[in-house]
Amino acid sequence: MHIPAPEEIRSARRRIGMTQAELAKRAGISQSMIARIERGSVDPRVSTLRLIIDVLTTAELPVIIAANLMHAPVESVSPDDSILSAVEKMDKMAFSQLPVLKEGVPVGCISEAAILSAIGEQRNQKGYHPKVRDYMEASFPTVPPEIEIETVVGILEQHHAVLVMKEGRVEGVITKHDLISLIIG
Known part of the structure; x- marks a missing residue:
């Protein structure tokens, strides 16, 4: 699994138009944790990163009609x-x-x-x-x-x-x- 840098997470979240609060809610973690991860002030667990990556990846998939x-x-x-x-x-x-x-x-x-x-x-x-x-x-x-x-x-x-x-x-x-x-x- 690629471990994204804090700026990669922030960039991906912004690219899809998602707020920190939305990402936190979907990933089941706090908004303050997302903010600290994006600032690089905390080294999150791999399981937490996986939740964030899963949410961002799913949100980026185009809806097929x-x-x-x-x-x-x-x-x-x-x-x-x-x-x-x-x-x-x-x-x-x-x-x-x-x-x-x-x-x-x-x-x-x-x-x-x-x-x-x-x-x-x-x-x-x-x-x-x-x-x-x-x-x-x-x-x-x-x-x-x-x-x-x-x-x-x-x-x-x-x-x-x-x-x-x-x-x-x-x-x-x-x-x-x-x-x-x-x-x-």
Whole structure:
């Protein structure tokens, strides 16, 4: 662990716009201790420095919101599209599911599982040309663009994708794959 000099602590605190009192409260120590550490008049314990560093590091991390991570434009299909066109789009884009949008508003989603079901039924019915609406599933959850990514992570634990909506229209999409960029990026 790098042991910061008193002026490094003061500089980091000021850079993020935090007062000594705020730093002290978040670190669970007194404001007078922060002042003495920054003046260099006390040699703090390593555990105290670790608390201060953790608070400053966390405060410096940028807040990531859905709008920062979403992909746009959103590839989608219409409920009136044929299953065949959905398959072609999914194959071309290498997607396992697509949102179903009607005039920019989500009405469902179509997945590989739903398409396999359609293929099975189509074999038994000559002249049957299924539409996306016949096999679409419930829509992906929606979030506003300004929601913090931690909330989106929680939603993606239960769903394949999240649609980002603004003023009633889909603006973007976030998938589980997109979260990987947060880890490796």
